Amino acid sequence: VGFSIGYAETAADGRRFNSAVLVGPDGALIGKYRKVHLPGTVEPRPGARFQQLEKRYFSYGDLGFPTFRAPDALGGGVLGMLICNDRRWPEAWRVLGLRGVELVCIGYNSAAYDPNGGEGEDAGLRTFHSQLVAQANAYMNATWAVAVAKAGDEDGSGLIGGSCIVDPDGRIVVEAQTLEDEVILADCNLDACLQGRAKMFNFAAHRRPDSYGPITGQVGATPPD
């Protein structure tokens, strides 16, 4: 088998990244990704019950959103990775899509409560969000997605589950049923990406990059008033 796994990486220059790798059946590295979308804050938020300090302890990923050709033993498809919060950002998926991705491997550790102190976000709503973004972004990029949770109790705090395998139509093919250890399996026929890519999401025919300029900028792009 091949696998994708996340880890805390210390680079040669001492920077720390939230990283993931793809490894082939021969144990060779297929590719590496460094998380771009670090949530949370640099400084602890005074008085907050939970702290989310990923921006403090990690550097922003500097590899962009690369795709990799899988070896024949893994089907020869085009693979990409996203890490946790990345999956909520359509820009990340779109760059993978533009680079021909056919299966996106995602690992996530997501609190079952809102670590930013938001109201009303329980485990049910947060699991819904997690699956919703995997489903829609898979559909909009005509790719498979495999989203894998570290679920259940971690040092007394709950993490959502909801691990799922999503087809290029955005449908959940199989999903984890519990917050315990589980293995879920699906046959992912990469040819299922072809229809979306050739028709509805034929990027070359239908995207309009001339209208997308504000996306490479930040907020404040001529809001009204």
Next chain:
Amino acid sequence: VGFSIGYAETAADGRRFNSAVLVGPDGALIGKYRKVHLPGTVEPRPGARFQQLEKRYFSYGDLGFPTFRAPDALGGGVLGMLICNDRRWPEAWRVLGLRGVELVCIGYNSAAYDPNGGEGEDAGLRTFHSQLVAQANAYMNATWAVAVAKAGDEDGSGLIGGSCIVDPDGRIVVEAQTLEDEVILADCNLDACLQGRAKMFNFAAHRRPDSYGPITGQVGATPPD
């Protein structure tokens, strides 16, 4: 009441656009949008049972994705519009999001079969796609979305329904139940956008535009091999 409605526009210079307007309770024009994502082909596809020739009969929208400040009589929020196929393109939603949108008005006429001749896309799957993209893009931009179908039979061909009002958490608050004429209603508290905008989707804090450059280009951005 105010309203949004789509129409075929002939511009002063003779160009034709697939357009929509927002109109306030006083009858004044709040804003206009011209559809950017025209599906289909310029030339008829030989032998195809259905033709989708929007690229032949319309020009690409040249107004970008503007947002508009609603008058106080409509709640004073920030409104945007998308037309039909636009709703499947996360770039369109993101530009509206960057411009502070709080409610996106969408009209669509979507065939209950795949007009591009794809396999396996029945009315159920196409309605699922339509709602999925409205839900996820509303969530990822912390905005309300109101997606309205022209549903049912049109000259002997079926159109999907699935009109829905989606909250900034991506949840369908209310949806049409039939393919007939229906009115659906929801109270859309625009303050429900604030939590997503301040926390998970605080664009200024968490977006990474330096990694988004390929989005303003087209396919071919260094795919593997």
